[in-house]
Amino acid sequence: MSFLSVHHISYLEADNCTVNNLSFSQTKQEKLAIAGETGSGKSTLLKMIAGLLPPVSGAIQFMGKRVLGPDERLIAGEPGIAYLSQQYELRNNYYVSELLDMANKLDQDKANHIYEVCRIVDFLNRKTNQLSGGERQRIALARILVTAPSLLLLDEPFSNLDFIHRDIIKSILNQVSGELNITCLMVAHDAPDLLAWADRVIVLKKGEIVQIGTPQEIYISPVNTYVAGLFGDYNLFDQSHDIIQQLAKPSGNNELLLIRPESLMAVNESSPHFLKGTLRAIDFKGNGYCLKIQVGADLIKLYCLKHSYAIGDMVYIGLAAGGHCWIKN
Numbered sequence: 001m002s003f004l005s006v007h008h009i010s011y012l013e014a015d016n017c018t019v020n021n022l023s024f025s026q027t028k029q030e031k032l033a034i035a036g037e038t039g040s041g042k043s044t045l046l047k048m049i050a051g052l053l054p055p056v057s058g059a060i061q062f063m064g065k066r067v068l069g070p071d072e073r074l075i076a077g078e079p080g081i082a083y084l085s086q087q088y089e090l091r092n093n094y095y096v097s098e099l100l101d102m103a104n105k106l107d108q109d110k111a112n113h114i115y116e117v118c119r120i121v122d123f124l125n126r127k128t129n130q131l132s133g134g135e136r137q138r139i140a141l142a143r144i145l146v147t148a149p150s151l152l153l154l155d156e157p158f159s160n161l162d163f164i165h166r167d168i169i170k171s172i173l174n175q176v177s178g179e180l181n182i183t184c185l186m187v188a189h190d191a192p193d194l195l196a197w198a199d200r201v202i203v204l205k206k207g208e209i210v211q212i213g214t215p216q217e218i219y220i221s222p223v224n225t226y227v228a229g230l231f232g233d234y235n236l237f238d239q240s241h242d243i244i245q246q247l248a249k250p251s252g253n254n255e256l257l258l259i260r261p262e263s264l265m266a267v268n269e270s271s272p273h274f275l276k277g278t279l280r281a282i283d284f285k286g287n288g289y290c291l292k293i294q295v296g297a298d299l300i301k302l303y304c305l306k307h308s309y310a311i312g313d314m315v316y317i318g319l320a321a322g323g324h325c326w327i328k329n
């Protein structure tokens with residue numbers, strides 16, 4: 001029996017199919033992430049799993065029982081499933097301790113441990129309108145954790161947070177998954193955060209599943225340019241390009257060669273296989289540089305930790321072993 005099973009569910013909104021015949025499952029303690037462009041159906045999917053929206057077809061099973069929609073319960077929401085929305089939904093002018101006490105289903109020692117995990121002990125005697133956005137999010141998270149859920153649904157938990165608060169939320173979620181033994185399903189836009197956190201990723205486009213795989217599979221071997229573009233920069237070449245002849249064997253099919261910028265490297269002129277081009281731009285990325293190199297009609301992106309080039313220099317480009325994949329045209 002799967003911990004969570006989604007069977008051929010669909011959802012219509014204003015006569016448009018925002019989720020179309022989706023099926024997947026999640027095991028207990030698996031960190032599952034949902035990725036996709038804005039409007040791909042991610043948040044709608046989470047709300048159906050939480051029992052806040054009714055699918056027009058299909059069914060959702062949670063721990064062996066069907067998730068009931070809002071029209072089947074007096075109070076919408078599936079027991080055992082907690083949903084953290086992007087709005088946090090905290091009442092104004094309440095003391096934090098009051099809101100938490102109203103939601104708490106745990107003994108006080110366990111509740112206090114959750115407050116420590118969520119880094120909110122110092123906020124308990126403050127009012128909600130005295131908190132920053134990052135602090136409010138942690139309070140909202142603690143409030144649903146003290147309801148003792150088995151499954152936590154997270155809708156864009158890193159959005160609108162600065163680097164410091166985003167790092168705090170990452171640390172908290174790692175403790176929620178491991179130390180508190182709560183299974184998590186996350187929707188996120190930020191590729192580095194999502195790839196570092198997830199055990200498995202589901203990519204949606206227009207309400208349909210495009211690809212399912214580990215973060216490594218999704219990043220290194222995307223099925224198309226849509227998936228590739230969600231998770232970072234890439235270079236794309238057809239079979240006639242010089243890079244195919246110089247750096248990679250042709251696939252023999254009508255496919256395109258996709259290369260991530262970090263899989264290219266600047267080499268010296270004596271290397272056996274290289275392309276040469278003219279450096280047009282240098283973008284500092286904080287943890288390295290993106291060199292933009294003109295090769296014929298193409299502007300190729302190459303990532304490096306350091307360099308000694310100047311705009312207009314000739315750059316010789318090599319390909320790291322295994323640093324490319326073929327995708328359908």
